[in-house]
Amino acid sequence: MTSYALFLGCTIPARQPHYELSARKAMAKLGVELVDLEGVTCCAPPPVQSIDLETSLIVAAYNICLAEEADLNIVTLCTGCFESLAVANNILKENVMLRTRVNGVLSCLGKEFKGKKEVRHYLQVLLNDVGLNYLRRSVVKPLKSLRVAAFSGCHLLRPSKLLRFDDPERPRIFDTLIEALGAESVWYRNKLKCCGGLLRGYADDVALAIARDKIVNAAHAGADCIATLCPFCFLTLDLGQVLIKSTYKEEYDMPIIHYTELLSLSLGIDPKELALEFHKVKIDKVLDKIGLNLP
Amino acid sequence: MAAQERTSSDFTVEIKQTLGGESITRCYQCGTCASSCPVAKMTDRYNPREVIRLALLGQRENVLGSDTIWLCASCYQCQERCPQEVEIADVIYALRNIAIREGKVPKIYAEFAATLTRDGRLVSMSKFLEKKRIEYGLPPLKPTGVEAIRKILSATGFDKLPISGMKGEST
Numbered sequence: 518m519t520s521y522a523l524f525l526g527c528t529i530p531a532r533q534p535h536y537e538l539s540a541r542k543a544m545a546k547l548g549v550e551l552v553d554l555e556g557v558t559c560c561a562p563p564p565v566q567s568i569d570l571e572t573s574l575i576v577a578a579y580n581i582c583l584a585e586e587a588d589l590n591i592v593t594l595c596t597g598c599f600e601s602l603a604v605a606n607n608i609l610k611e612n613v614m615l616r617t618r619v620n621g622v623l624s625c626l627g628k629e630f631k632g633k634k635e636v637r638h639y640l641q642v643l644l645n646d647v648g649l650n651y652l653r654r655s656v657v658k659p660l661k662s663l664r665v666a667a668f669s670g671c672h673l674l675r676p677s678k679l680l681r682f683d684d685p686e687r688p689r690i691f692d693t694l695i696e697a698l699g700a701e702s703v704w705y706r707n708k709l710k711c712c713g714g715l716l717r718g719y720a721d722d723v724a725l726a727i728a729r730d731k732i733v734n735a736a737h738a739g740a741d742c743i744a745t746l747c748p749f750c751f752l753t754l755d756l757g758q759v760l761i762k763s764t765y766k767e768e769y770d771m772p773i774i775h776y777t778e779l780l781s782l783s784l785g786i787d788p789k790e791l792a793l794e795f796h797k798v799k800i801d802k803v804l805d806k807i808g809l810n811l812p
Numbered sequence: 813m814a815a816q817e818r819t820s821s822d823f824t825v826e827i828k829q830t831l832g833g834e835s836i837t838r839c840y841q842c843g844t845c846a847s848s849c850p851v852a853k854m855t856d857r858y859n860p861r862e863v864i865r866l867a868l869l870g871q872r873e874n875v876l877g878s879d880t881i882w883l884c885a886s887c888y889q890c891q892e893r894c895p896q897e898v899e900i901a902d903v904i905y906a907l908r909n910i911a912i913r914e915g916k917v918p919k920i921y922a923e924f925a926a927t928l929t930r931d932g933r934l935v936s937m938s939k940f941l942e943k944k945r946i947e948y949g950l951p952p953l954k955p956t957g958v959e960a961i962r963k964i965l966s967a968t969g970f971d972k973l974p975i976s977g978m979k980g981e982s983t
Contacts, residue, residue: 527935530953534941538948556957558932563886564924565934567908568975570831572968579960622967626960675888676901685892711850711887718920719882726854727885792948 519646521592521637522584523551524602527559528748529594535792536748539777540594540639542791546784547647547655551592554583560593560601563715571618577605578619581636582628590635592642594777596747600672603636604679638673638682639777640694640746652697657785659699660807665779666740667691667702668731668754670747671711685709694776695744698783705738707731714753725764728757732769742772742803744779751775755797772800782809823870826910833906838896839864845890845900851883858883860890860900867907876911882918915974926977929965932958 529536544551557580559565561573581602584591593599609616610632620629637645643652669691677685686709692702713727732754735743745751755773762768773796781791788809793800804810827833845860846852852859858880867875875881884904891901912921927934933956945952965971971978 527933530945531933531935531937531941534944534948534950537950541950553951553954555954556960557954558957558961559928559934562934563905564921565928566886566905567882568912568921568925568973569909569968569970570902570905572965572970574831575964575968576961579957579964583957622964625967626963671885671887671889675892676899677892707850709889711885711889713850713854713885715885715887716851716883718923719918720855720857720879723851723855723857723883724885727850730850730854790948792944 518548518550519642520550520552520589521642522554522587522589524557524560524580524591524593524598525553526593526595526598526748528752533748533751533775533795535795536594536751536775536777539775539781539786539791542786543777543780543784544642546786547643547652549642549646552587552589554587556583560598562597562601566601573601574605574608574615575619575622577601578609578630579623579626579628581606581634582623582630585631585634590637592637592639594639594746594748596638596670596673597749599636599638600680604676606632606634606636607679607681638746640673640690641682643694644690649693649697652694656698656783658783658807658809660779660783661699663700663803663807664703664739664741665695665700666705666708666735666738666743667695668708668712668735668743668745668750670745670750673746674709691746691776695779698779700779703738703740705740706734708734712750712753714747714749717753724753725757725760728753729761729765729767732758732761732771736769736771740771741806742774742800744774744776746776758798770798770802772796772798772803774800774803782807821870823872824868827867827903827906830906830909832899832902832909835897835899836864836867836903839868839898840896841865842895844893844895845898848889848893850887850889851885855883860884860904863907864898864900864903867903875907876914876916879918881907881911912973912975917975922975922977925970925973925975929962929971929978932956932961
């Protein structure tokens, strides 16, 4: 059985049980074991990098050390965690000077970054460990006729030199995995552009304007929903629509759904088990369209 | 701050020596960054090409004191497309790191620092969701490595940065 250390990060367990539930249930169904590690911390994402970049590298390296000790590769759900950990992992594997500095600090904790493990995103596990054929065969409830606007979030793709996930200008992996569930991945304007999420709390007006643009573009393309991978993108676009309604007096009613939720539904997992009440914009339209109804 | 005027090269050297800032001098001001930037598209308060230009001109106070450097959304679109391989988003981190060391800390970042030091995480767990986890059949969360992260923050001097509300406050 394939096993990974599941790196949940801060936001998912604290705010988005629908993401965690769907991600765990789908992987269990697909035969991948997810192991929870003790002692993990914040991954040190952009807010921490903005305060001190070197500290953030060390915190990321510390978390990778825990996986090295457990002899497991890491899988992340949050694309922010993916970026922090994968960037640190790849930089520190290559840059001996920086690794020496980082290990100097980690030695006070009795840790050493060895660079023996990989940091993967959930989608890479689906693609490479589960495999597209097995995934397609496992779908019992194809999401036929569902038009999905794929939005991977910035940090799955960029900086591509260090993340090495997909082509940063013409990515295909996320779309392919949406199509494997029987849905259609629709093109929409500015598909690869940011949601503005990281400006929330500093410049809420700008963040909301960027989020609004994203939703407008998906709506114009006739999407039934936007599929996300990052908990911040989810928050920015889902809760964002409540704020757009009060600020712009506009209502889009565009369901925002984590990919793992679509995956779970297509694998036949009961929607009642998925804590779907955590969506601000209700997803009943989507459930109707794929022939599932909440009681 | 030192009383004497800094020359432009002082500031450029300072940025180049800060982690993330190494590539700044490769910029030839083509503007690919600004035309790729989702923030610049929405507001004239931010333009990455201008930030780089002002930094290279040695406009230290202007760059570090304005809110411009805090308006980057860290989406890396500019960095991805820069023909000169200037690591623009990382240069912005370097500028923010320098500003923070001088106590120029936006309120939200002071909150991030305080939460990180206190909980070892950026988003605190709520009692409500801890209970809900059991209801949903989610495994109990393994303890966070708070002590480990505090040791790291102490070893790097993070906990002594002039950020209000954090242990080791010096402002």
